[in-house]
Amino acid sequence: MLKQEARWLGSQVASLDLSRVSPLLNVGSSTRYFREVQQPWIDQELFAPLRRRGGLVLHQDLKADDGVDVVGDLMDPDCVARLAKNGARSVCCTSVLEHVEDRAAFARRLTDLVAPEGVLVLSVPHAFPWHPDPIDTMFRPSVSELAALFPDMRLRASATVPCGRLGDLVLSDLPGALSRLLNPGKGAGTGAPRASLRQWLWPWLVRPFEVTCVVLEHA
Numbered sequence: 001m002l003k004q005e006a007r008w009l010g011s012q013v014a015s016l017d018l019s020r021v022s023p024l025l026n027v028g029s030s031t032r033y034f035r036e037v038q039q040p041w042i043d044q045e046l047f048a049p050l051r052r053r054g055g056l057v058l059h060q061d062l063k064a065d066d067g068v069d070v071v072g073d074l075m076d077p078d079c080v081a082r083l084a085k086n087g088a089r090s091v092c093c094t095s096v097l098e099h100v101e102d103r104a105a106f107a108r109r110l111t112d113l114v115a116p117e118g119v120l121v122l123s124v125p126h127a128f129p130w131h132p133d134p135i136d137t138m139f140r141p142s143v144s145e146l147a148a149l150f151p152d153m154r155l156r157a158s159a160t161v162p163c164g165r166l167g168d169l170v171l172s173d174l175p176g177a178l179s180r181l182l183n184p185g186k187g188a189g190t191g192a193p194r195a196s197l198r199q200w201l202w203p204w205l206v207r208p209f210e211v212t213c214v215v216l217e218h219a
Contacts, residue, residue, distance in 0.1 A: 001094055002163035003041045003172060005123055005211040009094065010045035012157050012215050013121060016090075020117055022055035025088035027074060027110065028096040029059035032067025039172075046092070058086050074109055083113065090118035095211075097124045097149075098139040099132075107149040120153060120216040122146060126160055127210040129203075146212050153216035163209040 013021055026047070029035065035042040047057050060070045060083065070086070072079030091113050100106045114120050124146055130136050141149075143158040 001039060001042050001046075001123070002161075002209060002211060003045075004161050004163045005094070005213060006041045006045035008159055008161045008213050009092070009121055009123060010049060012213075013046065013092075014049055016119065018053050018055055019089075020119060021090045022050065022053075022057075023086060023088045023090075024050060024055060024057050024121075025083065025086075025091045025113060026057055026059045027091060027093040027113075028099075029061045029068060031061075031063075031065040035067065041172075058083075058088055075105065080109070080113075088113065088118075089115040090121065092121040094121075094123040095125065097122070097141075097146075098136055099134075101135065101137065103137075103139065103149060111150055111152055114153075114216075114218065116218055118217075119156060120150070121214075122216065123161075123211050123213045125209070126212040127207065141212055143212055143214060146214055147216065150216055152219055154219045155214060156217050157215040159213050161211045161213050163211050165206070165208050166204040 013024070024047075035047070050057060058069050059067055060072070060074070060079075061068045062071070062073060064071045070079065070082055072082065074080070091110055093110055097103055097106065110120060110122075124139060124141055126140050126142065128140070130138065143155075143160060147153075147155050147158070
């Protein structure tokens with residue numbers, strides 16, 4: 001997650017009544033280390049302010065690790081059943097949809113997880129390099145394209161957030177940036193296409209990053 005993206009998402013969550021947004025399910029959360037140390041602005045901008053208001057955050061990811069509350073695949077009924085027991089009211093899903101093969105099915109699952117009074121907080125890169133985990137479908141939607149994946153929900157807020165350039169990313173997350181620069185295909189599945197360093201790097205030396213961010217609610 002990029003700093004400006006986290007700031008925009010955090011401001012939207014802060015604008016909502018606590019009763020609407022908590023408990024908040026964070027889908028594809030990664031680890032506590034990633035959220036609080038490697039990219040500390042994720043917690044500082046998005047989750048810590050909610051906790052200070054008395055809100056609860058539930059972190060879900062495919063991999064078991066420190067800071068992951070529910071381990072499992074969101075498309076697995078068993079995982080969904082375990083999530084349901086925690087009574088999440090709203091859902092946050094950032095930089096995940098570009099890594100999903102069946103976006104429509106995943107979007108339906110996200111919609112189903114949002115309580116009637118809750119919201120769905122989403123972000124997907126709009127202008128950003130290829131970054132497989134384990135795939136990157138290169139889904140880079142506009143606001144309208146992202147909202148169209150959720151026909152049963154309506155837009156509450158949206159923005160295409162400018163998020164700096166490659167140099168800003170390198171300075172803010174040096175370990176992660178160096179890993180991508182030295183091995184652009186790291187994290188890719190064995191069958192995933194590879195991008196060379198030249199393909200990964202050169203276009204983004206001057207082109208700014210942008211992230212599509214939306215907040216949706218049930219129609």
